[in-house]
Amino acid sequence: MDHVRAAPGGRQVLHDVSLALAPGEIVTVVGPNGSGKTTLMRLILGAVAPAGGSLRRKPGLRIGYVPQRLALDAALPMTVARFLSLPRRHCASARAVALAEAGLPADIAARPLQALSGGQLQRVLLARALMSAPDLLILDEPTTGLDQPGAAAFYRRIEALRDARGCAVLMVSHDLHVVMAASDRVICLNGHVCCEGTPETVASAPEYRALFGTGTQGALALYRHEHGHRHDHPHPLPDARDRGAA
Structure with missing residues (x-):
């Protein structure tokens, strides 16, 4: 998506949002309540039409969606x-x-x-x-109600699926200070993209600290794997026409 604006019900929720997802990439979106995380997800799923900008999907793109609750x-x-x-x-x-x-x-x-x-x-x-058999797996706060060990195990499962299937993963988190250590990129959303990068980059970004510094001291809790393995993927935001999943 390029410079997308979304105004469901006539109220602007997102503006000037550009995002591309590559095959095999895990992206986690964080943001406060009302920041537009759900609207962003609905845009990608096709449930909401953009009010401006452009949204392109890979032809034949298959999306798997894991809701927050059932x-x-x-x-x-x-x-x-x-x-x-x-x-x-x-x-x-x-x-x-x-x-x-x-x-x-x-x-x-x-x-x-x-x-x-x-x-x-x-x-x-x-x-x-x-x-x-999704090309893109979207998860909306998938660890709601799980304790920390359960959440960590679920995150490791998602990383293993990415490695085995090569699908892109978009994780939307309402837990402001918890991010998968496996994330290749973290996006901080507040009506627009405030900042993005590796979990460590976002944790130290002034924009992130301005939103979430109180209480969490701006720190992201990064789930580390016992074996200490991290995937080293490049983190630029490419043009959606040149990259894979969405």
Whole structure:
């Protein structure tokens, strides 16, 4: 997207936002409430049309979406297998592969969604997003309700999926001080792109500290992997016409 403006309902939420996502890149978006994170996500998903600027997608782009939460009606029980086959039916082997990639055993497919823990349900949502073999995986605050070890394990799972599939990942975080150590790029959003770069670069940026310095002292909590591995990818913001996913 180039210099995009968004005004859903006639109220300007985003202005002059330029963003390109490359295959295999993990980008995390942080920002305060009302900063336009959800609108940015909806623009990329095609649920909101830009009010200005241009938005281009790779032809045939497949997007997998992991929502923040799933409202479950206890009166309408549904098994994991049935949920994974919506809106299109998938064979048992395809479901098993997606569940394994999300870190779940194949036999969980027979369990009702209502019987799952919060962490299990979040991984089922991830498995469902993987069923479409996405080029771009979008996650909206995927670790809501998880403790720190659970969140760290989920982030490592996302990095492993990126490595295995080569898909781009866009993570939208409402937790202002928690960012995946695996992120190639962090974008600080507040109606526009305030600053961007590596997690360390954004943590020390004056624009970030001006927004979030109080309470967190401007520090990003970076989940480190036991093996200390980090991917060293370049971090420029290229023209969307020359780079991959969106």
